[in-house]
Amino acid sequence: MAKKETEKKNEIIRKEYNHHIPEEIFFKGIENNNYLINYFFITTHRNLSDILFFTKKELFEFHKISNAKTKEQVIIDMESCLQEFALNKDEEIDLGKYGLNDVITVKLDLINIEFKEPYAMINNYELGKLMDYSDKKIGFGKLLLFYTRHKLRRYKRSDDGISVEALPEISYFYKNRLAEKLNMARGTIDSCIEVLENLKLIKTDVANLHKTYDGIIHRGEFMCTDYYARREDSSADLELMGGKKYLDRKFFEKDRERRINKEKKFLKKNKEI
DSSP states (O other): OEEEOSOOOGGGSOSSOEEEEEHHHHHHHHHOHHHHHHHHHHHHHBOTTSEEEEOHHHHHHHHTOOOHHHHHHHHHHHHHHHHHHBSOTTSOOOGGGSOTTOEEEEEBOOTTTTTOSSEEEEEHHHHHHHHTOOOSSSOHHHHHHHHHHHHHHSOOOOSTTSOTTTSOOEEEEOHHHHHHHTTOOHHHHHHHHHHHHHTTSEEEEEOOOEEOTTSOEEOOOEEEEESSOSSTTOOHHHHHHHHHHHHHHHHHHHHHHHHHHHHHHHHHHHHHO
16 A cells, blocks of 8 residues: 555546445444445445545545544544455555545455445445435434445346336335344434435335234335336336335235135144044
8 A cells, every 4th residue: 555645537436337335245334334434435436447546535525524533433444444355465554644635545356245246236326416415414324324225125127028016116114123223213214214315316105004814904114216217117106106016915915825824724723623
């Protein structure tokens, strides 16, 4: 790793690019939000030769932080992340010896992780919208974690012949359960949804209430879809409408299976008697 006095070249940022975030990285990001931000920083600031050029100032701006103590932790976490993804694993990475505006260079080795399935894809347009977020309502790491989860769990139609109703491009969840899985407060989940809707990255709706064959009412899951549909013959509203129908079918199929299994157990028990 070396310090450069000259300015970095403009081509280090890939302009039209889908950034891959493997599920493995997402799970580590739940444990440490800084890990997810740092991974995303690395993949968005490397050049086509997998060489990372950056300054501490850029890193802090990407994290959207100004607090000195928080900066110290970001540096510690970034050193660990760079050590994991550096080409030369034996080289000690010490960011403490660099000034705020010194250009730091690291050769990377992401070949074994970047396209590891399953993975979320976030393009540069979406990244730009996320970077537009400047409020202090929620931390950037939590916002990125929620959005990555949506992109990771969102259904994707691989064939243009598949209809919206057959497989809507939605992710869905119960807010309390998702908050527990992502180590967030329920209010933070609500804030993430509000921010992403305001940034025009997602549209949302709530699935229909469902009633089981034995009369138990189940509230519908919360649904998210991309604000702009991938296909010209669709839209966010159509995806959400298709999502409601899809989740209706899914619920009734499970409920039917549950009823049949219960009837089988009842008949088997009576036969034994």
